[in-house]
Amino acid sequence: MQLTLDKFTKSFGDTEVIADMDLTVRDGEMLALLGPSGCGKSTTLFAIAGIHRVSGGRILFGDRDVSDLPSQKRNVGVVFQNYALYPHMSVAENIAFPLEVAGQDRATIKREVQAIAELVHIEKLLNRKPAELSGGQQQRVALARAIVRKPAVLLLDEPLANLDAKLRLEMRSEIRRIQQETGITAILVTHDQVEAMSMCDRVAIMNEGEILQIDSPTEMYRAPVSRFVAGFLGNPPITFVEGVTDGRGDVDLSGLKLPLPARLEALPAGRAVTLGIRPEHFGVARGLPVPGVVRFVEPQGRETLFDVALDNGAVLRSIQPVRQDLSVGDAVRFNLDTEAMLVFAETGARL
């Protein structure tokens, strides 16, 4: 079901956390709400769930305005960060709870619980108590309980934050698989860009209660609207260097000149700009050779990460297929793909 936030506003007392937010989540889509801690992601999620009342604007499920409906009547499935399983009930009872409350008969409940347990691969754990499950298994139970009622939307608040790295990887694809198999409309709240990009159809990036950009992960990575978005996406992250345009197609980085991408050559002189250089665009096969000195080497297994100090003191990061011929202090001339550089105006907007 399509979900729409229309001028959604939320304040706590005098502090306005979200102002006039517009957002549409398409039917069957999984959308990530990505942003730093405290930017209002959970607040948005809880407003959709009905836990928080909206202070202004509307929330629509399909064409239906649910802004004034209590949580119980919204039919929203929520997976909480700490799973919030009912500790005194078995796994089966946990999953059955929403159906029981809805007054379904025993046979139906049994069948549905079994079906959902098979979907999330916990059919062998049905008689256990939550305390007897691993983190990943608890996560699966929470997911099963959230979707057993076939909710209009599924909301996940930092679902992977409490898992260790290996389980996180596993549950990332599991959650995505389950979402796709059920075709449920879902919102994933996370502050982890890798999670957002790897699990979702589209990413809405938020800062300070505002949505800055909504796009597919690839598009957002390729063409971020602002410096903030560019800095938020990418691991290892993008590096920024400040400079001033000289009006002849170059940027003066105080002691070093770099050419602007062809599409921006016409920028007038004297504009303060920020260049955003992703590590995979420095140290490539073809491009502008830039001299520098290796300051730091970080082997990552498949790849090696270099920090290279340029002549003017700026430090660029480069990620390359693993190589062991370089060590700290070596002088290098890495090629910079200047066409792939991102250029931001003083306001932070991308040019």
Place this chain on the structure above:
Amino acid sequence: MQHSSMTRNFSMIPVLAVLGLVTLPLVVMYAFLVIDSFSNAPATSLIPSEFTLEHWRFLYDFSLVGNVWIATKNSLILAFTMVVTTLVLSSTGGYAMSRLNLPFRRFFLASVLVMHAFPAVTLLIGTFLVLNFTGLYNSMIGVILVKGTLMLPFGIWIMKGFYDAVPWEIEMAGVQDGASRFTVWRRLVLPQVKPGLVALGVFAFLDGWGEYLLPRILAPGADFEVLSVFLQDAAIPDAADYNFNIFKSVGIFYTLPVLILFVVFQNRLMNIFGGGTKG
């Protein structure tokens, strides 16, 4: 189990020794209480000379000290009403204090704490006047009301602590699952504060069972005599055939439920002071 824990942590031994020494007089006294109630000793000796059940005659011979069963019944009624009212009101009141956004919540919390710390004796005169005015003086209902009122601040405060330990998300999950706030409370939250309820229930029972002052003062009439008052009356050696050993037997009879409850629930009673949900 016990052995292994002692070898693992041998610093327990001095602690146990000190505790043992301190408790010894109590143990000896209790032992003599029990022995005396089942035996006769020559007038000048402490050493019993014969086994007898005659000191337990009071259980059926009401001419000795009065009808013990009526007093027992009254004590049980008082104790059980205490349990029920304390549990019902504390489990709901504590929840409200912990979760609901009541107006004057802080004021309520503070006054509950003050009430709890208030010495009950200082309230007696006021209570007496109120009971007299409402016509509840010298009635069981009056005693129950007063006793229950005095117990509530403690109960509410304890239950609030247990509710505070239940994660907020569990309730939100329940609401999302479509359950009403009441269902959430009854089926999801209440089971998690059960250790608190059990402990509080036992506590309320013991408190009601042990109460002496209130029934003595607020209901001195003989038609509502609880065991504690009965025991006191049995101790007054006005009868010619006064028998100190009978008094001891009544005392044991009176203590028995307390001991049993304590043995059964001792671990859970400790929960109250931990305040956690883990039993």
